[in-house]
Amino acid sequence: MKIAVCLKRVPDTETRVRIAAGGVSIDEAGVKFVLNPYDEFAVEEALQRREKAGAGEVVVVTVGPEAAQETMRIALAMGADRGVLLKAESIPADSLAVAKAIATELKDGGFDLVLCGKVAADDGSQAVGPMVAELLGIPCVTAVSKLELEGASGTAHREIEGGVEVVAFALPAVLTCDKGLNTPRYPALKGIMAAKKKPLEVKPAAFGAAGLRVAALEPPPARKEGRIVGEGADAVPELIRLLREEAKVL
Amino acid sequence: MTAILAVAEQRDGALRKVSREVVFAARQLADQLGGTVDALVIGPPDVDAAAAALGTVGADRVLVAAHAAFANYSPDGYAATIAERAKTGGYAAVLIPATATGKDLAPRVAARIDAPLASDVTGLGVDGGKVSASRPVYAGKAIQRVVVDAVTAVLSLRPNSVVVGEVAKAGAIEQVPAARRQERVTVREVKASEQGKLDVAEADVVVAGGRGMKGPEHFGLIEDLVRALGNAAVGASRAVVDAGWRPHSEQVGQTGKTVSPTLYVAIGISGAIQHLAGMRTAKTIVAVNKDKDAPIFKAADYGIVGDLFEVLPRLTEAVRKAKAG
Numbered sequence: 001m002k003i004a005v006c007l008k009r010v011p012d013t014e015t016r017v018r019i020a021a022g023g024v025s026i027d028e029a030g031v032k033f034v035l036n037p038y039d040e041f042a043v044e045e046a047l048q049r050r051e052k053a054g055a056g057e058v059v060v061v062t063v064g065p066e067a068a069q070e071t072m073r074i075a076l077a078m079g080a081d082r083g084v085l086l087k088a089e090s091i092p093a094d095s096l097a098v099a100k101a102i103a104t105e106l107k108d109g110g111f112d113l114v115l116c117g118k119v120a121a122d123d124g125s126q127a128v129g130p131m132v133a134e135l136l137g138i139p140c141v142t143a144v145s146k147l148e149l150e151g152a153s154g155t156a157h158r159e160i161e162g163g164v165e166v167v168a169f170a171l172p173a174v175l176t177c178d179k180g181l182n183t184p185r186y187p188a189l190k191g192i193m194a195a196k197k198k199p200l201e202v203k204p205a206a207f208g209a210a211g212l213r214v215a216a217l218e219p220p221p222a223r224k225e226g227r228i229v230g231e232g233a234d235a236v237p238e239l240i241r242l243l244r245e246e247a248k249v250l
Numbered sequence: 251m252t253a254i255l256a257v258a259e260q261r262d263g264a265l266r267k268v269s270r271e272v273v274f275a276a277r278q279l280a281d282q283l284g285g286t287v288d289a290l291v292i293g294p295p296d297v298d299a300a301a302a303a304l305g306t307v308g309a310d311r312v313l314v315a316a317h318a319a320f321a322n323y324s325p326d327g328y329a330a331t332i333a334e335r336a337k338t339g340g341y342a343a344v345l346i347p348a349t350a351t352g353k354d355l356a357p358r359v360a361a362r363i364d365a366p367l368a369s370d371v372t373g374l375g376v377d378g379g380k381v382s383a384s385r386p387v388y389a390g391k392a393i394q395r396v397v398v399d400a401v402t403a404v405l406s407l408r409p410n411s412v413v414v415g416e417v418a419k420a421g422a423i424e425q426v427p428a429a430r431r432q433e434r435v436t437v438r439e440v441k442a443s444e445q446g447k448l449d450v451a452e453a454d455v456v457v458a459g460g461r462g463m464k465g466p467e468h469f470g471l472i473e474d475l476v477r478a479l480g481n482a483a484v485g486a487s488r489a490v491v492d493a494g495w496r497p498h499s500e501q502v503g504q505t506g507k508t509v510s511p512t513l514y515v516a517i518g519i520s521g522a523i524q525h526l527a528g529m530r531t532a533k534t535i536v537a538v539n540k541d542k543d544a545p546i547f548k549a550a551d552y553g554i555v556g557d558l559f560e561v562l563p564r565l566t567e568a569v570r571k572a573k574a575g
Binding site: 008011013014015016017019026037038089093094095096099121122123124125126127128129130131133134135138139140141143155158159160161162163164165166167168169170178179180205210213214215216217218219220221222223224225227228229230231232233235236237239240242243244247249250 | 322349350351353354356357365366369372377385386387391392394395412434438498504508527530531536547554569572
């Protein structure tokens with residue numbers, strides 16, 4: 001089974017975001033970058049599928065700067081076989097441009113499965129996975145929290161508001177992975193050592209024209225200063241009064 | 251003439267609340283551009299009756315693509331129907347709700363019509379004659395404003411981000427073709443999680459519990475308050491979901507859902523930065539925590555410092571009385 005996993009290097013979710021000079025991007029000084037949390041589910045799923053099949057290859061693909069190689073080494077340390085970094089100093093805001101670069105790379109790869117995380121913790125677009133599927137002309141299921149594969153067909157669960165859709169599809173396919181699908185493994189020391197020697201190819205990303213331009217990045221509107229209404233259950237009547245009369249939400 | 255295409259969302263033949271929001275947002279954008287609004291409703295054959303209401307929130311025309319196979323979501327069929335419409339209609343923007351369905355659908359449409367996508371936008375505008383959109387990034391820790399450099403853009407609109415007003419337009423219904431292709435992805439079944447259960451991302455009111463709840467067995471106290479408030483849903487912090495006390499579908503924060511309810515009540519939640527990112531756009535935030543220095547109090551409009559096991563039952567009782575009176 002040949003599986004591609006799309007990864008993204010993102011700021012740690014505990015990061016305090018500061019806007020860089022120029023006002024269109026974050027200040028990366030001192031920011032810790034991690035493997036996008038949802039991508040860990042994609043890597044883990046790929047490894048389990050390869051192990052179950054008894055043979056195959058897991059290739060991790062990333063669009064990002066030179067430093068994204070460190071992020072890719074995490075996936076290699078978990079057990080992926082090799083990596084391809086589609087190098088770009090900055091990632092376009094237009095997800096379709098990113099998807100085109102990835103699709104170009106995957107097109108003739110003969111992959112049975114392309115796995116992505118459900119959402120990137122930085123831009124939150126949830127777009128690249130289904131776009132890659134459309135560009136490759138193969139099926140896609142997003143936000144997969146349960147997966148069964150049998151031969152060339154599969155069944156997946158995807159969460160919708162107030163329920164779950166049970167979805168059938170055929171391989172090859174693109175799946176975006178949600179929490180609940182599996183429990184990602186930690187890279188073992190042996191894996192970390194081995195990862196250093198695994199092939200990691202670097203080539204330029206072929207984005208094409210971007211149809212979106214970032215005009216500004218701003219802090220969210222500040223909330224007005226809150227207040228402590230009181231202590232313990234005795235403060236409840238005053239809280240109710242404020243919610244009714246001041247906030248008018250009750 | 252500039253036109254905007256607003257894609258409505260239905261479930262079981264009834265329009266979902268976000269459909270009115272998408273059409274109204276499209277109306278506001280069309281008015282700035284001097285254009286018209288086409289609402290597009292994709293659903294089963296009996297969906298016309300529900301679709302007619304979209305004229306009251308600004309649709310000049312209501313296009314209905316009906317097919318028996320469109321009762322459930324059909325990724326390929328829906329995407330093809332919208333893409334074909336978008337190609338024929340000369341639209342400056344295609345607006346899709348950023349729901350579970352819309353987040354799946356919007357990127358497919360964008361790829362099919364080779365248009366850029368701005369996901370999960372909370373505001374729309376016009377900048378130098380071009381469509382622009384505001385979207386929370388880093389789960390709400392910053393707001394990105396993007397400008398479209400293309401003939402058509404696809405935009406998905408976050409639910410609860412516009413307040414819908416009445417704009418009476420013709421809303422004349424027209425039938426349009428439902429693109430039925432070989433389906434590569436089929437929704438076999440929709441399993442409801444619980445009868446009538448409201449999703450945390452869609453609820454007007456969210457009561458969220460954190461580690462301070464001390465165990466899954468105490469979430470009944472939160473459910474009691476949810477019932478008393480009405481139109482409310484249970485939320486949870488990451489710690490609580492990671493501990494297996496509550497399902498991931500209820501998680502609020504950067505690795506869960508971003509919510510913008512009218513009222514957010516945080517119970518026993520300390521307020522980690524990744525949690526605050528997911529709920530800071532709530533209109534009013536209430537926090538109950540025993541630690542007066544908990545960061546959640548910095549984000550909250552109203553705080554009560556105290557033992558939640560004493561405060562919560564009293565709060566539930568008081569809300570019941572307030573609602574009854």
